[in-house]
Amino acid sequence: MYFQRFIAERPPRRERCRLSAPEQVLPPRLIRLMLRGAACMGLLLLGNVGRAANPYAGNATTSWAARDEAIQSIPFDKLGRDMRGRIATVINNASIFRRLPTQSVDCDPDLFVFLVRNPEVVVDIWRVMGITNMTLDRNGPDRYRASDGQGTTGNVEFAFRSSDLHVIYSEGMYDGPMFPTKLRGQCVMVLKTVSAHDSGGRAFVTNRLDAFLRIENLGAEIVAKTLQPLLGKTADHNFSETSSFVGTLAHTAETNPNGVSRLAQRLGHVEPQVRQQFADLAVHAADNRAAETALAQAAVGKSTGASAAARGRQAGGDSRER
Numbered sequence: 001m002y003f004q005r006f007i008a009e010r011p012p013r014r015e016r017c018r019l020s021a022p023e024q025v026l027p028p029r030l031i032r033l034m035l036r037g038a039a040c041m042g043l044l045l046l047g048n049v050g051r052a053a054n055p056y057a058g059n060a061t062t063s064w065a066a067r068d069e070a071i072q073s074i075p076f077d078k079l080g081r082d083m084r085g086r087i088a089t090v091i092n093n094a095s096i097f098r099r100l101p102t103q104s105v106d107c108d109p110d111l112f113v114f115l116v117r118n119p120e121v122v123v124d125i126w127r128v129m130g131i132t133n134m135t136l137d138r139n140g141p142d143r144y145r146a147s148d149g150q151g152t153t154g155n156v157e158f159a160f161r162s163s164d165l166h167v168i169y170s171e172g173m174y175d176g177p178m179f180p181t182k183l184r185g186q187c188v189m190v191l192k193t194v195s196a197h198d199s200g201g202r203a204f205v206t207n208r209l210d211a212f213l214r215i216e217n218l219g220a221e222i223v224a225k226t227l228q229p230l231l232g233k234t235a236d237h238n239f240s241e242t243s244s245f246v247g248t249l250a251h252t253a254e255t256n257p258n259g260v261s262r263l264a265q266r267l268g269h270v271e272p273q274v275r276q277q278f279a280d281l282a283v284h285a286a287d288n289r290a291a292e293t294a295l296a297q298a299a300v301g302k303s304t305g306a307s308a309a310a311r312g313r314q315a316g317g318d319s320r321e322r
Contacts, residue, residue, distance in 0.1 A: 059101050060236065066099040070190050070210035074167055075160055083159045086169060090188045094212040096228050100235055104206040107250040108285035109195040112205050115246060116166060116191070117158070118274050120144065122246065124267040137269060151176030159188075166191040184216040202292055211235070253282040254289040 071091060076084050115122060119136060126132040133149035142158035154172025161167070168189040175182045190210040197203055213231070253260045260282035264275045 060232065061099045062097055062232075063099075066210070067097045070097075070099065070212075073165065073190055073192065073210075075165070079159055079167075083169065086186070087159060087167070087188050090169075090186045090214045091212050093214050095215040096211075096213045096231055098211050098213075098232060098235060100209045100211065102206065102208045104204055105247050105250070106202060107205045107247070108254070108281075108288050109203055109205060111250055111253060111281045111285045112193075112195075113163070114277065114281050115249075116193075117161065118270075118278070119156075120270055121267065121274065121278055122242070122249070124269045125249070125263065126245075127269065128263070128266050135269065138271065146170075146172070164193050166193075181217060186214045188212040203288070250285065253285040255286070257282040257286040 074087065076087075079087065120138055123132070123134055123136040126134070135145075135147050135149070136156070137145050139145050140157075142161075144156040146154045146156055152172060152174045154170055156168065156170040159167040159169045166189075168191070169186070170189070171184070171186040173182055173184045188211070192208045192210075194206045195203065196206070249260075257279075261279035264270075264279040264282070267275050267278075270278075
């Protein structure tokens with residue numbers, strides 16, 4: 001795969017277009033940036049995994065039932081007063097609500113949580129690979145400044161985070177030739193996560209993302225008739241692109257942790273301690289994968305031995321009967 005080849009040796013520029021960051025050409029840029037932030041922050045990992053029942057199974061929807069469920073999952077009592085007010089404003093005045101398709105993927109849970117909470121790692125990998133001009137720079141413990149380099153800037157902030165729930169607030173502005181006036185907007189994203197193991201002991205992560213988007217300076221008719229269909233397609237595209245990339249990153253960390261460690265040292269827009277943690281987690285993911293494989297092989301061997309013993313006892317019984 002392209003990313004795995006990139007880890008070992010930087011390919012010629014002509015080949016560097018096979019793997020893309022989330023869509024970079026769909027207008028308007030403000031909405032693209034905010035949805036790209038949702039994909040990056042949420043990291044909903046793409047994968048159709050046939051295993052234990054998916055607790056969040058479902059397709060994309062804009063239903064009132066899903067909207068109400070998303071609102072009820074936000075722990076307002078654990079948010080600061082200012083953040084409660086900002087989130088409530090977006091929800092109460094949302095131009096668009098969407099629950100994106102639930103996704104599951106093979107991924108080390110610790111690596112997954114790290115990538116959710118340090119999205120600048122993924123964005124800077126894209127930068128190093130030459131597939132995006134977007135920047136995401138940390139300017140606080142839970143805050144980021146985002147830019148696409150083409151007139152769109154924004155701020156992204158974790159409003160709440162726990163092992164299975166992340167609430168993300170973002171706001172952005174587009175100032176460029178696409179619109180005669182500045183276009184502003186805010187977004188609230190609610191990421192629900194469940195980690196589990198399949199019957200073979202392999203770890204996987206299931207995710208669900210709800211997004212509330214408020215767009216200023218645009219009439220409701222334009223939003224309803226023009227932007228909402230576009231946003232749905234853009235969000236699904238960003239899910240697929242980001243999820244596919246992160247899935248590849250997780251697999252590469254398990255199979256080539258030294259290559260990922262070398263890549264970590266090239267992430268110049270990531271703080272040194274975060275780069276080191278990324279490298280350490282790559283080794284951790286590889287160790288976990290090796291342990292899972294050993295356990296699975298031991299279980300197969302034990303099952304095979306038990307079956308052979310049972311056949312032996314059956315054969316002995318048949319012999320005595322004769």
